[in-house]
Amino acid sequence: MQHAKLIIGIVLTVIGVSLVLGFLPGKTKYSQVDQEAASRKARVEYVEKRNYTYFLSQSFLLRNPSNNTVVDLVYMWLPVNSSNQFVRLLETSMEPLYGKSSEDGAAIIVYNVSLRGGETIWLNATLQVTVEKYRLLTENIPWLNYSQVEKNTGGKRYWAVDNQTYVSIAQNIGLDTRDPIEACSSIGKWILARLDYQPTWRRGAEHALISRGGRLIVSGDCEEVADVFVTLARILGIRSRVAHGLYLLEDKDVVTMWIRRTETGYDTSDNWGGHAWPQIYVPQAGWVDVELLEGGTVKIGDFSQYHVKYGFEEKSFLGSTMLYCQAMYLETDFFHFTFRRAES
Amino acid sequence: MRSSRIALSIIVLAASTALLTIPVKPQLNYLVGLNMEVEFMDNGVARVTLKQHPFDASGRSLISNSEVVERVISEQDSTLSLILLFFTTDPSKTLYMVHSQSELDPDEQVFCNTGTPGVMETLNGAVTLTVDIFLNTTSSLIPLGGDVYQVVVTDYFTLTDPRSWIDVMDFRFTGSVKLLNFTVDPTWAKPPIVADTTRLQWLNANEADAPDNYVLTLRIPGVVVSSIPVRLRAEVSEARFSNATSSLQVSVRNTGDDEGVFIVVLIEEGFEQARKISLKPGREASIRFPVHAQDGGELVVKVFGGGEQLDEHRLTITVEKPVSSKPLIISAIGLILMVIGGFIILLYLDEKLKEHPPSEGFNPF
Incomplete structure (x- = not known):
């Protein structure tokens, strides 16, 4: 019996020593390569993609304001073929003279129009526009390479990337972010937390940031929101631009919106949806839309079917003029757009 | 020519259905005839003179309208930026010197289209601005070898607004500068009406005729293409x-x-x-x-x-194995077993000593 105690004691001690020596923590070869490889992989995946097709009829009322006959070139902007949007011109009321594109790729068709003094004419175009609603999932997206950062993240007329206030804000918001998507999300949240939405003429980022009660406010409408976003993104080395277009404020089979010249300016329909929003360039996905004014949250790569793109602004130093329909001597009195939803 | 009316910025309410009426301040509506003269000089300096003549929609000159002329003169800074943009994509990096400020010169003339198709008219008087641009600080100058360069002059008016264009573009080559070749873009643009070794001149009656880009191959002696010394550390x-x-x-x-x-x-x-x-x-x-x-x-x-x-x-990239709590628990159990085992062994030895106590009075010494 006494020997049994000795044996039990020895056995327990040996087991105890084995456990202690066998499992004490120490530096060993790391062996979780496979698990880590998955988490480090750059990933871009569409988790939702759906096409919505509209038949768009855009009509413009032109008027000769002078007493003399005028022969003039009339420029009509069309929705653009671009990432997540496919456009086909079906018919126009006049034979175009030629087509051209702006520095930033806007599609413009040019008509030669002759009107007697005081005469008016409607210019119409019908198009099939397919908008791709999408939702993008991204992980571990790398920042752009040196060449892209150096060439494509500079300042322009509306993007004050050298403004020290903006530089300071951008660095506070974004230096510690891990990837460009996280940085853009932080920028978007910063803007939304300070946004005082006021419809205004385009003023650019430099004039959109104002101090009120010791606090910085982003004052303006969608264009100022986009300009501030692009400015902050570019300071952080993210290639970003502004998209211009129409936003369908109504989810109906037929949506009609218009804008009309008056003696004092312009009137619009209640649902007028002229809109601008930022985009960021992600090499693995192309241009990714950013929407800050839809639902009060920051949407990056979460694009609704209500956006119709007419043009972009990236390269042109002074910004891209997007006027829907304009001539040099003839006035455009009425801009009319009807979107008829096709079966998707 | 270009419209200087404020463009309709059709912006807007993305998340609101409120009626938007964009107010417009009463303002002067006028068009401007534009003639540009560019003199390429030795050492890579381009002396650019822009002549502007305002007129109304009916083609009537507004050069005697002091309010309009003052406004054209007051826009010197933006006009200067536009001139620089003919030669560079980034005016902030371009070295230039204003040779003469914007001023009304009644003796100058501007040749332009005022609305009658295909007809160019002479308008007397012009607001002129002259600036010297150092081409080696612009993106327009591309070295081709030796003292031969390609200079691309872009009509920034038409680039910004397709309705706009330069009515007259007049290139002159002075001193030792020699014109070797030239092309335009788009290819359907009309050719120059003057083309010799010392001068190229285009008369553009409408935007469709006007080139978007003038591409000149020039021999320019004395150009120093130098980069700004790096001081950043x-x-x-x-x-x-x-x-x-x-x-x-x-x-x-x-x-x-x-x-x-x-x-x-x-x-x-x-x-x-x-x-x-x-x-x-x-x-x-x-x-x-x-x-x-x-x-x-x-x-x-x-x-x-x-x-x-x-x-x-x-x-x-080196990674230390993370400390896991599981081995620690097992080690703790081992320690407890060691203590218990040791205690049992001590009990055994104690009992052994009691069974066989050492002899009393025994003293080996």
Whole structure:
């Protein structure tokens, strides 16, 4: 019996020593390569993609304001073929003279129009526009390479990337972010937390940031929101631009919106949806839309079917003029757009 | 010619259905006839004179309307920017000198289309602005070898607004400057009406006829293409890999005397990433990169400033095995077993000693 105690004691001690020596923590070869490889992989995946097709009829009322006959070139902007949007011109009321594109790729068709003094004419175009609603999932997206950062993240007329206030804000918001998507999300949240939405003429980022009660406010409408976003993104080395277009404020089979010249300016329909929003360039996905004014949250790569793109602004130093329909001597009195939803 | 009316900025309410009426201030509506003269001189200087003549929609001259003329003159800064944009994509990097300020010169003439199709008219009087542009600081000058250069002059009016164009574009080549060749874009644009070794002149009656880009091949002696000396200094003060977030934190310090924008580049297998960082002298800041390389992979961090590489840092991804709580618990159980085992052995020895106590009075010494 006494020997049994000795044996039990020895056995327990040996087991105890084995456990202690066998499992004490120490530096060993790391062996979780496979698990880590998955988490480090750059990933871009569409988790939702759906096409919505509209038949768009855009009509413009032109008027000769002078007493003399005028022969003039009339420029009509069309929705653009671009990432997540496919456009086909079906018919126009006049034979175009030629087509051209702006520095930033806007599609413009040019008509030669002759009107007697005081005469008016409607210019119409019908198009099939397919908008791709999408939702993008991204992980571990790398920042752009040196060449892209150096060439494509500079300042322009509306993007004050050298403004020290903006530089300071951008660095506070974004230096510690891990990837460009996280940085853009932080920028978007910063803007939304300070946004005082006021419809205004385009003023650019430099004039959109104002101090009120010791606090910085982003004052303006969608264009100022986009300009501030692009400015902050570019300071952080993210290639970003502004998209211009129409936003369908109504989810109906037929949506009609218009804008009309008056003696004092312009009137619009209640649902007028002229809109601008930022985009960021992600090499693995192309241009990714950013929407800050839809639902009060920051949407990056979460694009609704209500956006119709007419043009972009990236390269042109002074910004891209997007006027829907304009001539040099003839006035455009009425801009009319009807979107008829096709079966998707 | 161009419209100087404020363009309709059709902006707007994305999330509201409120009626939007954009107010327009009462303003002067007028068009402007534009003639540009560019004199290419020795040493790569282009002397540019822009002549402007305002007129109304009926083609009537407004040069005697002092309010309109004053407004055209007051827009000198924006006009200057537009002139620079004919030669560069970034006016902030362009060296120029205003040779004569905007002023009304009643003796000048502007030749332009005022609305009658195909007809160019002479309008007396012009607001003129002359500026000397140093082509070696512009993006328009492309060295072709020796003292031969390609100079691309872009009609920025038509580039910005397709309705606008330059009515007269007049290039002159003086001193030792020689015109070797020229083309225009688009190809359907009308050819110049004057084309000899000392002068090229286009009369553009409408936007469709006017070239968007004038591409000139010139021999220009004495051009010095030099880069601004790099004064920026910076170093990578720390580069630390975090396995928990698979990211690399890089700290960069501005070690020079000038504030500047630095580009920090991370090179790993399959990816090159770059981030911009603005630093005042002596200041340090940290940035993060997602890391895609596997363990053992090499990371190279470079810092650039003013187009030059300023520092380089290399590191290898090494990972320490994380401390897990499970082995600790097992070790603790082992310790407890050791204590219990030892205690039992002590009990055994104690009982043995009681059974066989040492002899009383025994003293070996």
